[in-house]
Amino acid sequence: MSDAALPGVAAPASSARGGLRGRMRRFEPVSLLWIVLILALLFLVAYPLGKLFVVSFESRTTGDFTVANYLAAYGRQRYVDALINSLTLGLTAATFACIMAVPMAWAVSRTDMPGKGITWAAVLGAFILPPYLSAVGWILLAGPNSGFLNLAWRGLTGASGPLFNIYSFTGLALVMALGAFPLVFIFVKSALDLVSSEMEDAANILGAGTWTAMRKVSLPLVWPAIMAGFIIVFLEAIALFGTPAIIGIPARINVVTTQLWQFFEYPVRVEVAAAYAMPLLLVTVGMIVVQKLLLSRKGFVSQTGKGGERRMIRLGPWRWVAFAWCAGVGIMAVAAPLFVLLQASFARAWGRGLAWDNLTLANYRLLIFEHDMAMTSIGNTILFSAAAATIAVVLALMIAYIVNRKLVPFGDALGFLAMAPFVIPGIIMAIGFYAAYASPPFSLYGTAAIIILAFSARFLPIAYANSSSAIRAVHPEMEEAARILGGGRLLAVRKITAPLVRKALLGGWLIVFIVASRELSAAIFLVGPRTRTMSVLLYDLSEAGNFEVLAAFGGLLLAITLVFVAIGMKLAGRDFMLRRS
Template sequence: MSTACCATALATQAVFQRFLNRRRNMNTLSTTHNTSRFRWHTLTAQVPMGIALASLLVLVGLPLLFVLLQVIFPELTRGSLANAFSPLLHNLADPELLALTGNSVRLGIAVVIVSALIAVPLGVLRALTRLPGAAWWDVLLLVPFMIPPYIAALAWVMTLQTNGFSQQLLGVAGDGLVFSFSGIVLVMAFNIFPVIYFAVSRTLSAVGGRYAAVAQVCGATPWTAFWRITLPLSLPGLAAGLLLAFALSIEEFGTPATLGPAIGFEVLVTGIHRRFSDWPLDMPGAAVLSLVLVLLALLAFWLQHWLLNRRSYVSLTGKPAPFEKADLGPWRWPVLALFALMVFLAVGVPLLAVLATASTDTLSGGLQWSNLSTRHFTALFANQDGALAALATSLSLATGTALLTGILGALIAYLVVRSSIKGKSWLDFLSLLPNTLPAIVIAVGLILAWNQPFWPVNVYNTSLMLLLAYSCLLLPYPVRYTGASLRQLGDNLEAAARVCGAGFTQSFIRIVLPLIAPSLLVAMLMVFAIASRELVASLMVTPAGAQTVSTFVFGQFEQGSPGVGMAMSLVAILTTTVLLVGLTGVGRRRLPGVG
């Protein structure tokens, strides 16, 4: 029996050993298979990584590189690298450069101060009091973003000039105001102050009034609690809004270009445009001015980032506690009158001026019932001066820009948020760099980059230049919107897809893209709305014989046909408004936390 038991035990041990060996072999094969699958997915992800990086280098890196090269090599446009750095010191020591830089900084600071004087009281009242119709006031104060700055400037000219609308209605002309440094500041402030308003109101809403309420319980007056508690807690957000307004001010072209020539006031952006439009062309000078403008914008954005990350305030409960907003009491009607006045100046005056100019037969006929006419709209839709072609060009370019930036932005955001591939930090940096680059600098860089004889494809003086410019300027919108959406999504579905054998491309198209589609659609609609009325890049790189909506309007005023130009402006504003209303509706229905 013992021999039989030993034999049975040995046989059992042998079978068990073979089972262990087989299991070990299977685990080894499974590990090898999983490792090869991981490597396969990594190699598959390298392809879209390469496509995204190459696209960003063409869209963003190339224009900025050629601006720097033109600063160093003044003969670059002639295909020579001779006389390196020779004009750099000359341009830096040019008194005109110092004057243009000083004007830009002075204008930016003045616009920030005036915008803050308007926006901070409104933002405080919106956040800390029970303002009647608060949501509607927010919507109305978004409208200045829909009115292109150059159209707003032209509308103010039509209103305040001699025999303008204000003189016809009130007997008061404002030539001395609108054509002055103060006029430029006011017009720009009416367009920019909503940036500070929303920063202040949202920051104060997040801070809340509970800390001030505690201070009042301890004996502080409401004003003391506001100045000593609420306002200091809100300073980082307020300062960030002010710096953003400064960056927008020094980059703005339309208002200084419209109002500045009458008083001989020129800033960096108009100086760059003059060097590219007046003969003889001054490429090195334009490149140096562009570099100075980029440095000013980068400084503003760096300070904004530093202030936002310098301090953080964390609620002990993990989320902001609700607080009781103050009742306006007898101040209710004065506060409503203040909001109504600001909305009228920022929204009502420009829109009414655009409508009046487009709806009157002749400007000399004035605001009379007998002078009302639809002939400007008739001329517009009869394709006078290529109006319909300009509209079609803008719409097609805006559509192409929305599609290109949407696809590329979704891919970049996915790689930055989801992947662990080396080099994704460069994708993130390059995709957000256009936020700090003024539009005119991008246009200058594109001209310098593609006006070279060694390129195998002719891009210069074609509509592709506009597509590249718009895409570079507006790419951050899809990247940021899609990135925020991706951070809210788990990765379980993608992991399940990979376990079932799906590759990177298949899981991205069939799993990720449908989930981020609402955010991506919102971003693409915003890109479409902005690209359809962009002015600065359009003036710089539009090919000969072609027009966009913005260049058409600009040209109509230069030719003395403001009625047709304003009719086109009204069409553009209404189109943008309808798109943004649709955008809001999509966001409220499809996006969490919106509305």
């Protein structure tokens, strides 16, 4: 009898070869892509943050473990005061933003207020206008000595003192809130749109008026959205660099971000900066935990069904009061700063006001034809922002696909890493990238690569949230049909999924591009002599005090931004920047 006929001899070998062939058939080359994506996430998010933590405990000279960096970071009262100032400033700015945005959101969502299109334009304008440009505009408006408002006040009343002083804690918090209130508006309006009018009708039947129903029914139902907006503005405020530097430094208001910038002055003390940044990261995580604890104590449910509907509340004459409120916020946030910036950009001397003999194109001519870095910084901004947007969207699409299609057992961890930069202040991400990649073996400091990678990591959550929402809208059966017909998973993604989500991906790409083009907090820590971006050059011009050239350069940045906003509205929808997935 041959060996082939013996039971238990040939069969196991055949079975092993068949099992191996089966596993090889099930293995797709695209699986290697998932590994690449995991490594990319570790490179962009996990390693810089891990390195930041390690460096905060390393001796600069020996590399040994030490807590001396924390003692140096918080060993002076000035440094502790900066942290307290940041927390107080964040709370004040978030409160101001909610006071502005919540009535606006209610008026637009629930009432017959006129001019809703104007209100939306104001919200979009405030979202587009970079915070540091708004700060410069308010210096021109409310500077204590030469601000237009104070000059007009003195001229009308003969008073010797200023009416407004933007170089104050309240002025700084107000300017920051004027740039951040759109975040609260979007959250609250989206939540109010889901509340049925039946809830308010029931309150009216029980004798509550319009304002009582709003205060005791509508707003309590959207309390989670208000809290989310408040916390996001708080986190934005404590991580912002441009506005506190432009207004706060002359006002002698030291905050965490400006103090971190001082740690990067020669000699660079990155280990002390890392230690100083750690409590800011803990505060960020703590705020997210506080939000979850507050909202877990109470249920927020609006029961709606087929019969639920939304009817506009008739305000009568009060609708003009609501419109006046919205218009006032829009003027303060957008119209007034833009007007004075435009005037200054065409002025020989901005303090002389509007006069024919004060108009000139010299500021723009200087920037376009004579300035040694202006055009280079424009090219850098477009290149860095486009590259970062492309990297972020491609990574986000692949990660969102893995997570939503449950292709790997640890998909949720990938989603967490992709969203982690959302709760990490940009300035901390920048210091993490400096600690991780500035020195050998990478030696990327001052190169385009480190800025592009930092921007990609910083804004990956925007691209991921956008891509995840788009992927969920595509039923997996469409991809399975392609695979049954012999196509691989990568082919199914490229031929079916990607075309179906193209519009959403384009919108995400444009949003990342726009916010990256105006990013200052991360860029200022990473740029080199020839990799300056427009935002960094704008800050340099503000330090030089040449507001006319600064305003003209800000005008160029806004013009570039508006071109891409127009493209986005044409290709991805008019609300692509304010859409909440």
